[in-house]
Amino acid sequence: MKPLDDIDRRILLELQRDGRLSNQDLADRVGLSPSPCLRRVRMLEEAGVITGYRAVVDQDAVGLAITAFARLTLESHGREIVDRVEAEIRKIPEVVEAYLLAGDQDYLLKITVASFASYEQLLRTSLRAIPSLSSIQTTFAFGVTKPISPLPIPATPTTR
Incomplete structure (x- = not known):
């Protein structure tokens, strides 16, 4: 794929802000006509730059009050x-994000559950069943100070 230009970056920013934009609205926002805009979006999808579209769900609204x-x-x-x-981490639905780390710990898991009792049950039945664990340290979040945000796409090309 060719390096991203300013229009590609604007397309990515707008779609990160609102993935439900119509092609016409997206084209208007990035200064293109609809056909070239759609071609660029499809190219970004085919190149794996855009990996999918999803709804962002309020976890409190669906009864998942605890983030650990x-x-x-x-x-x-x-x-x-x-x-x-x-493989075990990927099987646990309450783990909504998982990262391999460098440093003292090996993995960081973001977990959403309904209650502290739910977390305790998850700890007992799923987390402690993960093979070769020497320790689990948990921190609970009281609130979100910055929700999911668009990626800060660099202005200069980078290598993948």
């Missing part, structure tokens, strides 16, 4: 163990 961040440390880091750990 669990930091996992493994006893062993062999390839088989890491593959099994990651």
